Amino acid sequence: MDYFLWGYVKDRVYTEPIExxxxxxxxxxxxxxxxxxxxxxxxxxxxxxxxDICRRGRGGHLPDIIFHS
Structure with a gap:
């Protein structure tokens, strides 16, 4: 699962303590x-x-990458 999506799920799951x-x-x-x-x-x-940005950057450092939700 994509990190963003997992973070989204995690935030929704842990709104209250899990027993x-x-x-x-x-x-x-x-x-x-x-x-x-x-x-x-x-x-x-x-x-x-x-x-695609990673491919164009050939796996190097990507200082300008933007994460949209």
């Missing part, structure tokens, strides 16, 4: 199921753009 692994798993599933397709498409598009 068990089962609750954690359920909460993760619920948050992921609430994500709408246009949001995922935006994340994928941004990820593709960042990959």
């Amino acid at each position: 068990s692994i089962a609750t954690l798993k359920l909460k993760i599933r619920d948050v992921i199921n609430e994500i709408d397709p246009p949001f995922c498409q935006k994340v994928i598009k941004n990820f593709d753009e960042r990959i």
Whole structure:
């Protein structure tokens, strides 16, 4: 999962203390199921753009990379 998307899920999951692994798993599933397709498409598009920047930079330092949400 893309780092942005995982951060988004994590922020939504941990809005309150989690009392068990089962609750954690359920909460993760619920948050992921609430994500709408246009949001995922935006994340994928941004990820593709960042990959292209990495390719053009030949894997070097990327001081100007921008992360959009």
